[in-house]
Every structure is written in structure tokens, then in C-alpha cells.
Amino acid sequence: MTSKGFLTSLLFSIVLSGLISQGQEWTRFRGPNGQGISEATTIPAQWTPADYNWKIALPGGGHSSPVIWKDKVFVTTGDQRANLGILLAVSVSNGQVVWRKDFTLAKYRVNDLNSYATATPTVDADHVYVLWPAKNETILVALDHEGNKVWDRTFEGVQNQHGAGSSPVVIGDRVVFSREHESRNTDAKSAWTAVHRKTGQTLWTLERQTSTKTSYSTPCVYSHDNKPQLIFASHAHGLTSVDLEKGTVIWEVPDAFSSRVVASLVISDGLIIGTNGDYGRGKRLIAIRPGSSDGSIQPKEAYKFDANFMPYVPTCIAQNGLLFMFDDLGYVTCLRSATGERLWRERPAKKFFGSPVWADGKLYCITTTGDVVVVKASENYGFLAVNSLGEKCHSTPAIAGGRMYVRTVSHLYSIGTK
Numbered sequence: 266m267t268s269k270g271f272l273t274s275l276l277f278s279i280v281l282s283g284l285i286s287q288g289q290e291w292t293r294f295r296g297p298n299g300q301g302i303s304e305a306t307t308i309p310a311q312w313t314p315a316d317y318n319w320k321i322a323l324p325g326g327g328h329s330s331p332v333i334w335k336d337k338v339f340v341t342t343g344d345q346r347a348n349l350g351i352l353l354a355v356s357v358s359n360g361q362v363v364w365r366k367d368f369t370l371a372k373y374r375v376n377d378l379n380s381y382a383t384a385t386p387t388v389d390a391d392h393v394y395v396l397w398p399a400k401n402e403t404i405l406v407a408l409d410h411e412g413n414k415v416w417d418r419t420f421e422g423v424q425n426q427h428g429a430g431s432s433p434v435v436i437g438d439r440v441v442f443s444r445e446h447e448s449r450n451t452d453a454k455s456a457w458t459a460v461h462r463k464t465g466q467t468l469w470t471l472e473r474q475t476s477t478k479t480s481y482s483t484p485c486v487y488s489h490d491n492k493p494q495l496i497f498a499s500h501a502h503g504l505t506s507v508d509l510e511k512g513t514v515i516w517e518v519p520d521a522f523s524s525r526v527v528a529s530l531v532i533s534d535g536l537i538i539g540t541n542g543d544y545g546r547g548k549r550l551i552a553i554r555p556g557s558s559d560g561s562i563q564p565k566e567a568y569k570f571d572a573n574f575m576p577y578v579p580t581c582i583a584q585n586g587l588l589f590m591f592d593d594l595g596y597v598t599c600l601r602s603a604t605g606e607r608l609w610r611e612r613p614a615k616k617f618f619g620s621p622v623w624a625d626g627k628l629y630c631i632t633t634t635g636d637v638v639v640v641k642a643s644e645n646y647g648f649l650a651v652n653s654l655g656e657k658c659h660s661t662p663a664i665a666g667g668r669m670y671v672r673t674v675s676h677l678y679s680i681g682t683k
Contacts, residue, residue, distance in 0.1 A: 291333045291665040294385040294432040295620060299485040299529050301582045303624040303664035308681040310627055310639045311650035318668065318679035319360030325351055326674045327382025328618075328658075329432075333665035334388045337363060337410060338679075340672055341395060343382035348372050350382060350397045354412060357666060360679060364412035371399050371422075383659075385432040385483075387440065392462065394440050396433045398423045403444055405433065407465060416465035420444065420458070423479075430481035430527070436495065436509060438462050441484060445499060446475045457484075457497060459512060469512025476501035478543070480526040487532060492558035498526045498539045504553050504564070516556040518564050523549050528576055528620070533583030533602035536567050542577030546593055550575045552605065568605040574598065580620040580661075582628065584642055591617045591630045597640060609646045614638045618659040624669070631658045635673055654678070 295301040309316065325342035332339050338355040350368040355361070384396045392415055397404040401422040407415040423444050433442040440462050445455040455473040460466060480499035487494045487506070494515060495507040503521035507514060522541040530539045536552040552567040576592040583589070588602035595617060598610040614632045621630035627649065628642045635654035641647030658673040668681040 289665070290335070290388070291331070291663040291670075292389060293332060293387040293434045294330055294483050295529065295580060295622070295661060296663065298532075299434070299483060299580075300531060301580070301620060301622040301661075302584060303622060305664050305667050305669070305681065306625045307667040308624045308627070308629070308664065308669045312652055312680060316680065318681070320676055320678045321355065321360045321362070323353070323672075323675050323677055324365075325349065325382070327672075328660050328674070329382045329672070330385045330661045331663040331670040331672050331677065332386050332388045332393070333357065333663055333670065334390070334393075334410065338663075338670055338677070339386050339388055339393045340677055341382040341384070341386060343370075345372075350395075352386065352393070352395050352408070354393075354410070355677065357668065357679070360677070366408065366412055366414075368395075368397055368404065368406070370397055370404075371401050383430045387433050387435045389435045389462065394433055394435065394462070396442055398431075398444065405440070405442065405460070405465070407440075407462070415463075418460065418465045418467075421456075432483045434484060435462055436486055436493070439468060439509065441495065443480075443482075443484070443497065443499075445473070445479045445501065447477060447479050455501065457507065457512075459509075471507060471512045471514070473499075474501050478525040480522075482526045482539070483529045485530050485532065487537060487555055489535070489555070490558055494555065494558050496530055496537060496555075498522065498530050500524060500526050500541065504530075504537060504539065504551075506555065506558075506564075508558075515558060515560050516564050518553055518566070521551050521553065523571070525577075527578045528580040531581050531583045531588070533588060534586060536602065538581060538583065538588065538602065540575045540577070540581065540590075542575065542593070545577065546573050547575030547577040548573070550581075550590070550605075552602075567603075570605065574610070576617075578618045578659075579630070582621045582623055584623050587642065587644060589621060589628055589642065591621050591628075591638075593617060595632070597628075597630075597638075597646075599644060599646070601644075608644050611640075611646050611648070613640060613648050614651060620661040622662050622664060622669075624664055629662055629669065631660065631662065631671065633657060633659060637662075637671065 325344040
């Protein structure tokens with residue numbers, strides 16, 4: 266084996282082992298590889314406040330999701346009046362705050378539906394990584410699990426209409442994140458960046474063109490032929506495969522998305538599936554059969570729907586050959602992920618901004634008013650419950666250690682048993 270082949274094989278092994286270990290933790294937005302799938306069997310479909318393991322008030326507000334590693338839940342909040350970003354480490358056993366770190370942020374304007382704490386942190390066995398994107402600068406910080414700063418980096422800010430929202434991810438020895446501008450606001454270059462998780466040293470930066478609509482999607486990994494492909498989605502570039510080691514484009518479907526991309530990608534039946542939208546509703550769902558990691562096989566469109574009932578903000582979820590869409594208008598739709606055949610469409614609640622997660626054959630998704638909707642993950646519609654949290658929520662649940670952690674604007678909850 267050549268040295269290049271050995272390094273590629275080693276990188277793939279590191280990425281694969283990381284994804285497997287993440288199955289026992291919840292390390293990024295929507296958990297292992299961003300797919301929202303949990304092995305837990307102890308999350309109830311219905312509960313009352315008496316069933317909470319604990320509930321705590323959060324300082325400030327925000328829309329980021331919790332991440333979990335072993336005995337700690339990590340969650341960010343923001344205080345826009347004080348120009349603060351806050352990272353909390355919370356004990357999974359009793360909800361006590363183990364430590365708190367404050368970050369001074371430059372004041373900047375965001376959409377009323379956005380917040381200073383919208384980017385979800387990412388965590389591994391050594392560090393928790395938190396991204397604070399603002400107009401004039403973007404701060405990326407790594408802390409150990411005891412709250413000690415290991416390194417920090419400052420990058421160019423993010424200039425757009427609504428503020429930032431994409432989350433960082435740890436893949437192998439890299440922390441990857443995106444910064445996309447809007448061309449009507451700035452001449453600055455958008456970029457996708459990877460830094461070394463232990464040092465913060467930049468490993469590669471892939472400059473990208475801007476467009477009139479910033480995208481907020483968080484990347485994931487597609488692995489088929491023993492080499493991981495890093496997959497990004499954006500309005501400016503469509504669907505893009507990037508070499509994780511070099512930071513170069515492998516293949517691209519530039520016209521995949523017709524408008525702003527907020528939701529992240531799902532992988533099912535050998536397809537990469539994404540959605541886009543604008544003005545409060547979805548516009549397109551597209552399924553792409555990816556190309557090969559060496560570029561010899563080019564990607565191909567499997568199916569596409571241009572319709573208003575697609576999700577805009579929420580990310581889809583796929584399991585057991587079924588694709589489920591929770592959309593911004595409150596509908597839930599089930600498709601066959603391989604073909605796009607629609608099986609059912611129902612409206613159990615009002616607006617969704619958070620994304621669904623899957624556990625033990627059940628789907629959990631939170632409305633903007635804080636109702637946790639639970640339905641069967643089945644080709645036949647089955648409504649199970651609505652559990653009211655009583656306050657605004659744009660967040661996605663996290664599941665680890667047999668418990669589900671739900672974050673509203675101002676509280677964090679623990680539900681379920683080990």
C-alpha cells in the first residue's frame with residue numbers, strides 16, 4: 266500500500282470509529298452524523314412534569330441544541346443585551362451546572378427568529394467546541410470537559426440578512442464549519458474550513474462564492490467506497506462533495522437547490538436528500554445518488570419535488586426505508602425514501618422549526634410554541650401524544666444514555682430513564 270493510500274485508509278478508519286462511538290453519545294446537531302437516530306428504548310411517548318428527571322432555567326436564551334458526552338450535557342445560551350455568549354456544562358444525573366463560561370461577543374443584529382446561540386456545539390472525548398458567529402468576527406473555541414480553554418481562533422465574520430446558524434462538526438481529527446455571506450451585503454468570500462481538533466490549526470480552507478441567500482445547513486459524511494466524503498448543501502453551490510483530507514471539491518450538483526437551504530442533509534437508501542425554501546415555507550425536496558470518492562462516477566438525480574409542502578427550516582429524518590418530513594406549517598409527511606412515493610400526510614400540530622429525532626420506532630419533534638409531538642415512525646400514520654412544555658422552542662431534542670434532553674428558549678429538560 267502506498268503512503269497516500271495508507272493515510273487515506275487511516276483517515277477513513279478514524280472517521281468510521283468516530284461515527285460508531287458517537288452512536289453512544291450525542292456529539293453534534295442531530296446526533297451521530299446528523300441523522301437524528303437514537304438506539305434508546307426508554308423515552309416515553311407521553312409524560313407530565315412529574316416525569317421529568319430534572320428541569321433547569323437557562324441564563325439568557327437561544328435555539329441551539331444540547332450535545333452530550335458521558336456525564337455532561339453541553340448547551341449554549343446568549344444574552345443579546347449584555348453581548349454575551351454562554352456555554353454551560355450540566356450534570357446528566359441531577360441538572361446541576363458543573364461549570365459556565367462566558368464569551369464577550371460583538372453586538373450584531375439578527376432576525377427576530379434567530380439568536381446569538383443558534384449554532385449547536387460539537388463534542389468529542391477530549392473537548393467541546395463552540396462556534397460564535399457574528400457580523401465582524403467568528404470565534405471558534407475548544408475547551409476540555411472541565412471547562413479549561415485549550416485553544417481559540419478568530420475568523421472573518423458572517424454578513425447576511427438573518428444572522429448565522431450553521432453548526433460545527435467533529436469528523437476524525439478535524440473540526441469543520443462553514444461561513445457563508447450574502448453577496449448583496451458584502452464582497453467577502455464565503456468559506457468552508459477544517460481545523461485540527463487538538464490545536465485549532467487550519468488544515469484547509471475552501472473558498473466559495475456568495476449568493477443572495479445565505480445557507481445554514483450543517484455538513485455530514487457519506488461513506489460508500491472506503492473513503493469518506495464530506496457533504497455540504499447550499500443555495501450558492503447546490504450539493505457538494507469535499508475531500509475531507511484535502512478540502513477540494515470531488516463532485517458538485519450546482520443547481521440542486523432553488524432557494525435558501527436551512528435544513529441539513531439525510532442519507533437513506535444510497536441517496537443524499539435535502540430540502541430548501543424561502544418566505545416561511547419549503548419549495549423543493551431533492552434526492553441525489555452521489556458520485557464516487559475519486560470522481561470517476563458522477564452524481565445523478567434520483568427524484569425531485571417542487572412543492573410548497575416541503576420542509577424549509579426542519580431537517581427530514583429517514584429510517585427503515587421511510588422518509589419523514591415535519592414542515593414549517595405543522596404537517597408531517599411520510600415518503601418511501603428510495604422512490605419518493607408519498608404514503609401519508611397529516612397535521613398533528615402547528616409550526617415546526619425544530620427537527621425530528623427517532624427512538625424506538627417513535628418520532629419526536631417540537632413546535633415553535635413548545636409542544637413535543639410524538640408520532641409512530643411507520644408507513645401508516647399513528648398519532649401518539651403531544652407534550653406541552655409551555656414556552657417557545659426552535660430547538661431539536663438530543664438523546665444519550667437512555668434520556669432525552671429538550672431545550673426551550675429558557676429551560677433545559679431531562680426526560681426518560683436508563
